[in-house]
Amino acid sequence: MRARTICSMWVAVALLAGFASAQGQLVINEIYYDGPGTDAGMFTEILGPPGASLDGYALVGVNGSDGADYRTVLLDGMVIPEDGYLVIAQDATCPNADYINTGMDWQNGPDEVEIRFESEFDQFEVIDGICYGFAGLLNCEGGTNGPDVASGNSISRCPNGRDTDNNADDTLETLPTPGAANDCPGGPVEMSFCEAVRLNDSGYPAHFGEFVHITEPLLVLNDDGVFTNGSIDCGVTDGECCANVFDFDYNPMLMAGDEIDLTGTVTFYNGKLEIGGPGIATLVLSSGNPLPEPQLITTEELAVNGESYESCLISLCGLTIVGGDEWPVEGSNANVLVADESGVPITLRVDRDTDIDGTPPPDQPFACVGLGGQYDNASPYFDNYQILPRGTEDIAGGIPSPAHEGSWGELKTLFK
Numbered sequence: 001m002r003a004r005t006i007c008s009m010w011v012a013v014a015l016l017a018g019f020a021s022a023q024g025q026l027v028i029n030e031i032y033y034d035g036p037g038t039d040a041g042m043f044t045e046i047l048g049p050p051g052a053s054l055d056g057y058a059l060v061g062v063n064g065s066d067g068a069d070y071r072t073v074l075l076d077g078m079v080i081p082e083d084g085y086l087v088i089a090q091d092a093t094c095p096n097a098d099y100i101n102t103g104m105d106w107q108n109g110p111d112e113v114e115i116r117f118e119s120e121f122d123q124f125e126v127i128d129g130i131c132y133g134f135a136g137l138l139n140c141e142g143g144t145n146g147p148d149v150a151s152g153n154s155i156s157r158c159p160n161g162r163d164t165d166n167n168a169d170d171t172l173e174t175l176p177t178p179g180a181a182n183d184c185p186g187g188p189v190e191m192s193f194c195e196a197v198r199l200n201d202s203g204y205p206a207h208f209g210e211f212v213h214i215t216e217p218l219l220v221l222n223d224d225g226v227f228t229n230g231s232i233d234c235g236v237t238d239g240e241c242c243a244n245v246f247d248f249d250y251n252p253m254l255m256a257g258d259e260i261d262l263t264g265t266v267t268f269y270n271g272k273l274e275i276g277g278p279g280i281a282t283l284v285l286s287s288g289n290p291l292p293e294p295q296l297i298t299t300e301e302l303a304v305n306g307e308s309y310e311s312c313l314i315s316l317c318g319l320t321i322v323g324g325d326e327w328p329v330e331g332s333n334a335n336v337l338v339a340d341e342s343g344v345p346i347t348l349r350v351d352r353d354t355d356i357d358g359t360p361p362p363d364q365p366f367a368c369v370g371l372g373g374q375y376d377n378a379s380p381y382f383d384n385y386q387i388l389p390r391g392t393e394d395i396a397g398g399i400p401s402p403a404h405e406g407s408w409g410e411l412k413t414l415f416k
């Protein structure tokens with residue numbers, strides 16, 4: 001019983017240590033700035049975490065002719081509604097308006113609208129911006145602009161909520177949809193998460209290449225940047241199924257404990273199912289949510305039934321190093337072969353983007369929490385499963401294997 005208790009207590013501590021969450025991002029999702037005839041019902045729509053306060057934030061119009069600010073609208077007192085869509089309208093003729101402010105009748109392009117946050121020393125940090133039309137004096141995201149749309153249309157983030165920090169990649173001309181998903185062409189197929197990540201008999205995604213919007217919120221299992229600096233690379237779960245979210249060019253930061261709305265394309269990398277680009281978009285619905293308890297399994301269970309644990313949080317105890325790479329020096333990746341008392345080896349993948357490389361190897365036996373992974377480049381894709389620890393907090397020395405399930409069941413009966 002002591003072995004199981006030590007392992008369980010350590011896993012609980014590992015979950016609490018070093019994985020704090022941050023408030024999710026705000027995105028300017030749609031701007032309706034040029035109505036037919038006399039402007040009426042103009043609006044700006046912001047996507048963000050429900051309940052988030054906008055105290056300290058402002059919307060700023062930037063003039064394309066000289067690059068100077070021409071209007072600042074303070075957002076103090078405003079709160080993101082439960083559906084994540086905040087609509088600030090010029091007047092009450094705009095449907096689904098949450099707040100009224102005449103400043104939402106922005107100039108026609110080429111111009112820019114930014115959302116800024118007042119940081120220390122009264123300096124304003126640009127959180128997001130949309131340039132509509134080209135003007136050389138504008139400081140546009142990615143150095144590019146979106147379209148200067150026709151009267152009666154909006155400039156919108158497409159897919160809905162997508163912010164790549166490059167206006168040419170993430171903005172299109174659409175019909176106005178205040179308080180609702182943008183009317184983007186080629187929209188995603190609505191699909192449950194477990195269906196989207198379903199595999200065929202060869203371990204290949206059944207919906208490979210399909211553009212999907214996941215119909216339920218997903219929980220992020222690791223901080224963005226832990227496994228790949230400058231790109232999104234996170235395990236997510238709906239509580240039943242898991243998958244990896246990956247894209248080289250998608251920049252919004254996610255944190256462990258964020259609950260997100262996800263749109264993207266079903267992809268595949270050496271046996272690992274992923275949802276990513278083209279069309280990836282994440283919207284943080286809430287932050288700081290508790291992570292699920294890792295599933296305590298053996299190395300044999302991971303080796304034989306790894307698809308059940310891919311991209312999910314798992315824990316292994318009583319590990320010894322039995323081969324593979326040496327424990328990595330700083331700046332190096334490593335595939336270290338480990339096994340528990342089952343004797344079946346699996347790969348413990350140390351990623352150089354974590355803080356593990358360059359640390360001393362753990363005292364053996366040791367325990368490890370991490371995401372289930374896979375690196376299998378040949379069909380059928382049912383081999384070479386891994387565990388990927390997220391940081392030094394995920395590894396602890398001196399922890400033996402837990403008791404076998406049968407004897408543990410007897411002990412639970414005796415000591416409950």
